[in-house]
Amino acid sequence: MANPQMVMYDEEFKLINGVIEKLLRESNSKVIFLVDKNGQLISGVGDTERFDTTSLASLTAGNIAATGGLAKLIGEKEFSILFHEGEKDNLHISIxxxxxILVVLFDSRSSLGLVRLRVKKASEELTAIFGRLMQKAEEKEKSGDSDFPFAEITDDDIDNLFR
Amino acid sequence: MSFINYASREINCKIVYYGPGLCGKTTNLQYVYQKTAPEAKGKMISLATETERTLFFDFLPLALGEIRGFKTRFHLYTVPGQVFYDASRKLILKGVDGVVFVADSQEERMDANIESIENLRINLQEQGYDLDKLPYVVQYNKRDLPSVVPVEELRRELNFTGVPDFEACATTGEGVFETLKAIAKLILIDLKKGK
Known part of the structure; x- marks a missing residue:
């Protein structure tokens, strides 16, 4: 299948949050989100309370998918960085x-140059962590050592959701 | 693909409502939105034209409750049904866990239904999915209208693989939750198999 199932474990979750918290400080930005390309929020740091994070994740993924479609039309693989400039706040989105998808929201206390610089560094660290995460998930699947919570799910469990 | 987060103990799944233009995909989501308790739903987003035709997608996040200590979230999407939005439709199918095909029961929309279901199959194939292996249900919508095709005939034309199917009238809500429950259940059973 095109994309294997995404799984997140505690250990990597902490590492990832460490990286984006550092990025938040070093880039002087307001909020940072990590979103799966399918539109699911992975994590967020900073002033996340102010935002509808679920909607933000879904729209970001839609945005990346649409620009990815545009890229293919003109013979590019993808556009790996998007920048949206607002009156006060700006969005830096990168794959x-x-x-x-890494989303950085920043205002005039930071700058596009600074954000780009710091994102580049953080991206390398995140790529390594996600690489390990995928490997770990694959290994667990192969060895059959799955602590998958749904393996023993019953019909009653499912029915209960809809009561 | 579903996203399992052991750190926050959440599982996220993506359901896509597919079907020809004006068959009632958005209306299905609107009804679910209206009838869901505020704490179980997020904001519904509609990226639509000025005439309220879906331009890119509608999105509705639902939190159904917990299974074995895991919060179960479903993200409901619709595609734009109009034929010329095919490029956008393909994008929305990315990472899908289950599909609801909403058919327009009116006789004059039969060709549009058939075209849309073939388009679904092709677009899924392009993403590496096989409709016959994916959690999939069919809804025959607009059963309240006068010129509807009998269900047996719809079944023969649109559901020859015999997946669960439902009669519905999305404007009054009849059949809407039955459809949603069925697809959610198929997705969870599929997850249980641990693909």
Missing amino acids: VGGRV
């Missing part, structure tokens, strides 16, 4: 490791 990390081919499948995760």
Whole structure:
């Protein structure tokens, strides 16, 4: 299948949050989100309370998918960086490791140059972590050592969701 | 593909409502939105034209509850049904966990239904999916209208693989939750198999 299932474990989750928290400080930005290309929010740091993070994740993924479609039309593989400039706040959106989207929201206290510089560094670290994460998930699947929570799910469990 | 987060104990799945233009995909989502408790739903987003035709997608996040200590979230998407939005439709199918095909039961829309279902199959193939292996249900919508095709005939034309199917009237909500429950259940059963 085109994209294997995305799985997140505690250990990597902490590492990832460490990287984006550092990026938040060093780039002087307001909020940072990591979103799966399918539109699911992976993590967010900073002033996340102010935002509808689920909608933000879905629209970001739609945005990346649409610009990716545009890229293919003109013979590019993808546009790996998008920048949206607003009156006060700006969005820097980039693709990390081919499948995760990094969204940085910043205002005039930072600058596009600074954000680009710091994002580049953080992207390398995130790519390595996500690479390990995928490998770990694959290994677990192969060895059958799955602590998959749904393996023992019953019909009743499912029905209960809809009561 | 579903996203399992062991750190926040969440599981996220993506459901796509597919079908010809004006068959009632957005209306399905609107009904679900209206009838869901505020704490279980997020904001519904509609990227539509000025005449309220879907331009890119509608999006509705639902949190259904917990299974074995994991929060179960479903993200509902619709595609733009009009034929010329095919490039956008393909994008929305990315990472899909389950598909609802919404058919327009009116006789004059039969050709549009058939064209749309073939388009679904082709677009899924392009993404590396096989409709016959994906959680998939069919909804025969607009059963309240006068010129509807009998269900047996719709079934023969649109559901020859015999997946679960439902009669519906999305404007009044009849059949809407039955359809959603069925696809959610198929997705969870599929997850249980641990693809």
